[in-house]
Amino acid sequence: MTEILRLENINYSYIDGGYERQILKDLSFSFEAGKFYTILGPSGSGKTTLLSLVAGLDSAKSGKIYFKGKDIDEIGLHKFRRNAISIVFQQFNLISYLTAVENVLLAMSETDNEIPKDRKNVAYNLLERFGIVRSKADRMVNQLSGGEQQRVAIARSLASNVDLIFADEPTGNLDTATEKEIISIFKELAHDFGKTIIVVTHSDTVSAMSDQRVLLKDGKLTQIK
Amino acid sequence: MNFINRAIKNVSRRMSKTVLLVLTFFLIGNLVIIGLGVSKASESAKILTRQKMRAVVTYGLDYNKIWQYADTIEDEDELQEFYNNYPRIRLEEVAAFLEDERVKTANTVNINMWYSDSQNTLDFVHLGNRAEEDLDSSNGQSCWYDDVTNEQMCETYKNPFFLIKSNMFPDMIEFEDGEYRIVSGRFYTQQEIDNGSLVCLISENLAALNGVSVGDSIVLAVNYLASYMEQFGVTEEDLENRFEVIGIFSHDQPITPDAPNFDYCYPYENPDNMIFMPSTTIYMAQLPMQQKQFDYYAEMYGDDADMNEYYGNPDNRPSESNMASQMYINDVTLLLSDPMDVDDFVKDYQSSLSQFASLSANNEEFNRLAKPLDTLSMYANFIVWLVIINAIVIITLVTALTLKTREYEIGVLLSIGASKLKVIGQFFIELAIVAILGFTLSVISGSLIAKRIGNTVLEYQIASSEVSEEDDYYYYNNGFDPWNTDYTTDISLEDLVAEYEVKISPMIIGEIYILGLGIVLISVIIPSFMIMRYNPKKILMNQN
Numbered sequence: 001m002t003e004i005l006r007l008e009n010i011n012y013s014y015i016d017g018g019y020e021r022q023i024l025k026d027l028s029f030s031f032e033a034g035k036f037y038t039i040l041g042p043s044g045s046g047k048t049t050l051l052s053l054v055a056g057l058d059s060a061k062s063g064k065i066y067f068k069g070k071d072i073d074e075i076g077l078h079k080f081r082r083n084a085i086s087i088v089f090q091q092f093n094l095i096s097y098l099t100a101v102e103n104v105l106l107a108m109s110e111t112d113n114e115i116p117k118d119r120k121n122v123a124y125n126l127l128e129r130f131g132i133v134r135s136k137a138d139r140m141v142n143q144l145s146g147g148e149q150q151r152v153a154i155a156r157s158l159a160s161n162v163d164l165i166f167a168d169e170p171t172g173n174l175d176t177a178t179e180k181e182i183i184s185i186f187k188e189l190a191h192d193f194g195k196t197i198i199v200v201t202h203s204d205t206v207s208a209m210s211d212q213r214v215l216l217k218d219g220k221l222t223q224i225k
Numbered sequence: 226m227n228f229i230n231r232a233i234k235n236v237s238r239r240m241s242k243t244v245l246l247v248l249t250f251f252l253i254g255n256l257v258i259i260g261l262g263v264s265k266a267s268e269s270a271k272i273l274t275r276q277k278m279r280a281v282v283t284y285g286l287d288y289n290k291i292w293q294y295a296d297t298i299e300d301e302d303e304l305q306e307f308y309n310n311y312p313r314i315r316l317e318e319v320a321a322f323l324e325d326e327r328v329k330t331a332n333t334v335n336i337n338m339w340y341s342d343s344q345n346t347l348d349f350v351h352l353g354n355r356a357e358e359d360l361d362s363s364n365g366q367s368c369w370y371d372d373v374t375n376e377q378m379c380e381t382y383k384n385p386f387f388l389i390k391s392n393m394f395p396d397m398i399e400f401e402d403g404e405y406r407i408v409s410g411r412f413y414t415q416q417e418i419d420n421g422s423l424v425c426l427i428s429e430n431l432a433a434l435n436g437v438s439v440g441d442s443i444v445l446a447v448n449y450l451a452s453y454m455e456q457f458g459v460t461e462e463d464l465e466n467r468f469e470v471i472g473i474f475s476h477d478q479p480i481t482p483d484a485p486n487f488d489y490c491y492p493y494e495n496p497d498n499m500i501f502m503p504s505t506t507i508y509m510a511q512l513p514m515q516q517k518q519f520d521y522y523a524e525m526y527g528d529d530a531d532m533n534e535y536y537g538n539p540d541n542r543p544s545e546s547n548m549a550s551q552m553y554i555n556d557v558t559l560l561l562s563d564p565m566d567v568d569d570f571v572k573d574y575q576s577s578l579s580q581f582a583s584l585s586a587n588n589e590e591f592n593r594l595a596k597p598l599d600t601l602s603m604y605a606n607f608i609v610w611l612v613i614i615n616a617i618v619i620i621t622l623v624t625a626l627t628l629k630t631r632e633y634e635i636g637v638l639l640s641i642g643a644s645k646l647k648v649i650g651q652f653f654i655e656l657a658i659v660a661i662l663g664f665t666l667s668v669i670s671g672s673l674i675a676k677r678i679g680n681t682v683l684e685y686q687i688a689s690s691e692v693s694e695e696d697d698y699y700y701y702n703n704g705f706d707p708w709n710t711d712y713t714t715d716i717s718l719e720d721l722v723a724e725y726e727v728k729i730s731p732m733i734i735g736e737i738y739i740l741g742l743g744i745v746l747i748s749v750i751i752p753s754f755m756i757m758r759y760n761p762k763k764i765l766m767n768q769n
Binding site: 089110140 | 227
């Protein structure tokens with residue numbers, strides 16, 4: 001398998017109540033393309049922090065992150081976010097005054113990646129693939145159910161044609177049946193579309209269905225066999 | 226789905242928020258329009274009035290300064306020396322002003338009253354009911370003390386026929402302004418001025434009455450031969466000169482029998498009897514008379530040490546060669562091309578003036594009368610600034626509160642790779658749309674309100690101010706004052722107020738929109754910066 005993302009000696013800390021709190025300590029890890037990863041760990045272990053670092057939303061105090069062998073700081077975090085990654089949030093974070101299809105189109109308009117010309121149809125098809133039919137695609141997102149909104153969020157993450165998709169507790173607000181459906185979609189994305197999926201979760205159901213489970217403990221990542 | 230589309234969708238789909246913001250901008254717009262409308266009306270009333278005023282600047286001696294300076298001289302000889310070299314305006318100084326491209330011409334007017342025994346005058350016999358005998362009977366007495374016997378001598382005074390208006394430059398304000406127009410011939414030239422040539426311009430009515438055309442000559446007398454003149458040995462030949470008519474003019478100040486005071490006017494008070502010629506011509510025409518008077522006094526005061534200092538010196542005797550040094554310029558009026566240049570012109574030259582010279586824009590009266598408008602403009606501007614500052618604070622607060630609720634949106638947009646500039650651009654367009662809507666509505670209502678408020682406030686301002694009109698002084702027939710060499714335009718408060726009209730011009734509308742967009746820009750940038758100074762993770766965490 002090809003390495004897509006590599007973390008080298010990542011350190012991250014913040015000041016809390018006058019004391020420096022070390023979250024990640026000399027963390028090094030490598031993610032391969034086309035795999036579905038879940039990151040597990042106790043609350044406060046730094047899962048979300050790790051996700052925000054690999055997604056280019058925050059910067060480490062020290063250490064390097066390489067995307068396809070290139071330092072993401074050299075690529076530029078803004079460009080990296082625009083062309084290399086997508087994030088699915090627990091709260092879906094859709095733009096409330098846009099329809100489902102418009103939310104998907106939004107991601108297409110911000111990337112430099114190659115997007116088919118007939119964007120609107122692509123967006124409809126993408127939504128339809130995740131079970132959002134056309135009539136629902138034209139609805140404002142707050143008129144959709146939680147599961148439907150998360151599907152829209154996943155569709156949006158795919159719309160920009162990126163290699164890395166991160167998800168932070170993507171099923172935290174969903175029932176079990178929907179949770180399973182969403183995980184199946186992630187698996188499909190990894191295996192059929194060659195995307196690398198990295199999901200931060202507490203859910204055993206989700207982690208059980210992933211290709212690789214990774215434990216974040218004491219600021220380090222270890223693979224769970 | 227670019228940021229412009231997103232902005233439009235946000236505005237159109239969040240209607241209640243949009244309506245509230247439109248209403249806010251509508252209220253702000255009304256206040257700004259009222260303030261700007263009133264302020265601009267005041268300014269434009271001043272400008273329009275100023276433009277109607279003659280663009281004149283006066284140059285002369287500041288006698289207060291001269292006297293004050295003389296008071297500081299304690300040594301008598303030094304004081305005498307100062308008086309012997311009394312400050313005077315030199316022709317070269319005036320000519321230097323004419324080099325300035327803003328200056329059209331300069332008047333250094335001298336007025337004389339002359340006679341003619343050979344020519345008919347266009348007197349009131351032709352226009353009204355005043356006969357020659359009537360004029361004679363109103364002449365009165367002219368008295369003087371004989372220099373030898375010291376006895377009082379009196380004889381019948383003879384009214385002059387002609388008013389001679391002269392200048393040191395080959396053009397005059399009267400002709401530049403179109404008040405007088407050359408209908409035939411030409412104005413006198415610099416060469417004629419330099420030579421003191423006996424040339425003149427007469428009115429077309431005077432020319433017609435006398436059957437005179439350009440190229441003909443007329444005989445004028447600088448005085449009439451009275452006993453007073455005869456004592457100097459002056460003869461009629463010394464007083465009379467033949468002048469070539471080089472130009473015939475028309476004017477727009479006709480004297481008609483229905484004019485007030487018509488019955489009491491003398492011929493020289495009729496603008497038809499006005500004759501223009503160079504100042505040097507007057508000097509030359511008076512030369513024989515002046516020389517005989519000088520010679521008479523030189524002989525008489527031969528033993529008087531004080532008087533002899535002047536009359537004993539042949540260099541002081543009037544002569545053609547002494548003409549330049551013996552001609553005095555009292556006041557100069559410079560006519561500028563543009564009334565709006567007057568203040569700047571005075572400012573430009575003020576620092577380079579000689580010690581006792583003064584240059585004045587003559588705008589004291591204008592500034593005094595414009596005071597209510599200035600006060601109104603000041604208050605209006607104050608309101609505008611107050612509204613702008615308040616608007617920035619209010620809109621910034623509203624935007625900050627709105628953006629706070631949209632923090633997650635900013636975080637999401639940044640996390641999917643949208644640039645900060647595009648995010649700010651979206652918020653700017655959103656607010657700009659509502660601002661334009663609000664301001665457009667306020668242009669309609671604001672212009673109506675501004676007119677009403679502007680007029681009411683001006684009326685109150687005039688009533689409460691202490692501006693009073695100067696009393697009108699006595700004018701001759703139809704406002705023609707033959708002695709008047711004041712070329713400044715008389716204005717009244719009514720003139721100023723007549724130009725005051727609150728109207729919302731395209732320029733004000735443009736200013737409103739620019740101002741509005743400026744407020745929007747500031748209101749968007751400040752809260753956006755407050756949020757976007759953090760990285761996307763922090764923004765998203767804040768939202769959580």
